[in-house]
Amino acid sequence: MIEAAKKRILIVDDAALVRGYYRAALDDQSFEVEEALNGLEALEKILAQSFDLAIVDVNMPRMDGITFLRALRSRELPISSVPVLVTSTEAGAKDMAAARSAGANYYLVKPIGQKLLAEYAAIFCGVRR
Amino acid sequence: MADPSPLTSEEFRRLAEFLYRRTGMVFSEAKRYFVERRIAERMSATSCRSFTDYFAQLRNDERREVEELINAFTINETYFYREDYQLACLTTDLLAARLAAKRGRDAIRIWSAPCSTGEEPYSIAIWLLENWKEVDDYDIEIVGSDIDTDVLEAAAEGIFRKRALMKLSPDLVARYFHPLGDERWQILDDLRQSVRFSRVNLVDTRQTRLQGAFDVIFCRNVLIYFDDESRRIAAENLYENLLPGGFVCLGHTESMSRISPLFEVCRYSGAIVYRKPMELRA
Amino acid sequence: MPLVRKPSAPGPAAVAEGAGLAESLLRGTDEERWAAARNAFEVPDGLALLSEALSREHIPRVREAIFTALAKIGTPEAASAVLPHLRSDDAAQRTASLDALRAMPAAAGRHLPQLLRDPDQDVRLLACEIARGLAADDAGRELIALIEREQNANVCAAAVEVLAEIGTSSSLPALARCGARFPDDPFLAFAVKAAADRIGSR
Numbered sequence: 001m002i003e004a005a006k007k008r009i010l011i012v013d014d015a016a017l018v019r020g021y022y023r024a025a026l027d028d029q030s031f032e033v034e035e036a037l038n039g040l041e042a043l044e045k046i047l048a049q050s051f052d053l054a055i056v057d058v059n060m061p062r063m064d065g066i067t068f069l070r071a072l073r074s075r076e077l078p079i080s081s082v083p084v085l086v087t088s089t090e091a092g093a094k095d096m097a098a099a100r101s102a103g104a105n106y107y108l109v110k111p112i113g114q115k116l117l118a119e120y121a122a123i124f125c126g127v128r129r
Numbered sequence: 130m131a132d133p134s135p136l137t138s139e140e141f142r143r144l145a146e147f148l149y150r151r152t153g154m155v156f157s158e159a160k161r162y163f164v165e166r167r168i169a170e171r172m173s174a175t176s177c178r179s180f181t182d183y184f185a186q187l188r189n190d191e192r193r194e195v196e197e198l199i200n201a202f203t204i205n206e207t208y209f210y211r212e213d214y215q216l217a218c219l220t221t222d223l224l225a226a227r228l229a230a231k232r233g234r235d236a237i238r239i240w241s242a243p244c245s246t247g248e249e250p251y252s253i254a255i256w257l258l259e260n261w262k263e264v265d266d267y268d269i270e271i272v273g274s275d276i277d278t279d280v281l282e283a284a285a286e287g288i289f290r291k292r293a294l295m296k297l298s299p300d301l302v303a304r305y306f307h308p309l310g311d312e313r314w315q316i317l318d319d320l321r322q323s324v325r326f327s328r329v330n331l332v333d334t335r336q337t338r339l340q341g342a343f344d345v346i347f348c349r350n351v352l353i354y355f356d357d358e359s360r361r362i363a364a365e366n367l368y369e370n371l372l373p374g375g376f377v378c379l380g381h382t383e384s385m386s387r388i389s390p391l392f393e394v395c396r397y398s399g400a401i402v403y404r405k406p407m408e409l410r411a
Numbered sequence: 412m413p414l415v416r417k418p419s420a421p422g423p424a425a426v427a428e429g430a431g432l433a434e435s436l437l438r439g440t441d442e443e444r445w446a447a448a449r450n451a452f453e454v455p456d457g458l459a460l461l462s463e464a465l466s467r468e469h470i471p472r473v474r475e476a477i478f479t480a481l482a483k484i485g486t487p488e489a490a491s492a493v494l495p496h497l498r499s500d501d502a503a504q505r506t507a508s509l510d511a512l513r514a515m516p517a518a519a520g521r522h523l524p525q526l527l528r529d530p531d532q533d534v535r536l537l538a539c540e541i542a543r544g545l546a547a548d549d550a551g552r553e554l555i556a557l558i559e560r561e562q563n564a565n566v567c568a569a570a571v572e573v574l575a576e577i578g579t580s581s582s583l584p585a586l587a588r589c590g591a592r593f594p595d596d597p598f599l600a601f602a603v604k605a606a607a608d609r610i611g612s613r
Contacts, residue, residue, distance in 0.1 A: 014150075016572065017568075017575060017602045017606070018572070020601075021598055036386075037153075040386035040390060041153065043394050047396040048396065058502050059502065059506065059509075059536075059537065060506065061506060061509065061510055062386060062388075064502035064505070066502045066503070067471075067502065067503050089536060094500070098502075111596050111598035111599065112597075112598070113597045114597060139609045139611070147576065185547055188576075188577070236415060257414075258413075258414075264413050268413060268415045269413050269415065270414075270415055271414060323415060324414070334449060357514045358483070358485075358514040361482065365476060365479055369446075369449070389475070390475065408441070409442060410472070
């Protein structure tokens, strides 16, 4: 039986505990997880290796998640089309709209349950769980 | 020295997170022993009896302990053709991009800052002569700058020992150096005369400004040691000293992600380089 | 040999001073405003000028130069000039403000107690990051007090993140009580445990 390659997910959040929490939710048979601390590091990692999904927080040092998203979407294919799930403490319609217009595929409000996160990750990566 | 006392998993993780946040360097469990040795050295040097005390000093950056610790983790030796994948990137991609962007046949200006004892600027010169097909078609100006006047003097003198030349083939050594005996070689006069050395503190805008605008800047393995404020200022100084579209190369463990959002990140044949956009509002 | 050495570098671009500086900073081209911001930190009324410029500036790279200049001034007044921008709806402005405050920890630290009591939960959340740059004792005290009274779980989580780095055993009871106050928050439970584990080894 041919094993499918694991889907690669980039977790982008400046809080170490948040990254650890998401990693615990995702690091299993279906996913390979990498981390970045801010939008700039995320861009560098995406340029260096392919990813199937990026989970990106909004408030991060040096480059926030919305600016990252715009920068990503302005690149060339295939990098520009990496699915991005934005996470934020903001529940307001304005913030969701800003993320959407920057090119987010989806928007989740913190705190996010691990099970929910894993489900969304599976959907965006196209894996059956 | 006795075996370093092991760090608990949690102490190791706390330290690893601190260093990752500050520098981007990643220390996985696999590197635990390596880290413990360095911590033991630093604890001894700072007379700290416990990791908790040491970590407190580190967080407060007492007596520049962050710089000392990072120093302990990085290879500080300079030698010819160090991190030569970036020199390759220069001739494969960066110069072509610069020539496409520049009008006319202005000189190509390359800055090596810090240049230390000269290995880097002379490496750039030799690499270009050896590897750039168009090297005879353009004027190339190489400037080497450092804060330390002693190393600048040595750089201008251009005398090197075997260790500095270890990555160069005997062929290259024969072609660009003459032996002085006593295991010392001096770089050829032509090359010595063609690199300009200047004393510059990268955090001092008045000094950096005097060096003019460059096409490519090599600023490797120095910003990682600066504190937050100094890194920002130095990055702005580098930005100011670049022509629009010009490039900055940092050391291979360094990243602008911890330093400044001014630059655009580019990837060329295996190297991450940073570019000043054509316009401020890009 | 194509390698050339010029006797001296091209002179630096003339930078406006005095009244010219204010003019450049507030009404110049992008490049002029950027250059003026870089020089404004050392003129007598630089703080006022930079503060004014910051409230009007829309270009991120010029804003970055203004923030760096304010960080260079580094006084509590300079930090005051930055603080309002922590409330911005624009994520990039919030990030740049917080970065500027991080670059002047002593000055920013003077405002910490008040920021941690701000009516706006987003400001309280971002302020926890400022605590990270301070001496562990002071910062720890402030964050422990915060998690004892804070009603917003995300703000607590931000404080717990910093306590994981700086907290001592004195933080443990407050951490436990905080976790207990938000039994339905899955992340906070994880974070409190992780922080307690880190601290427990000290």
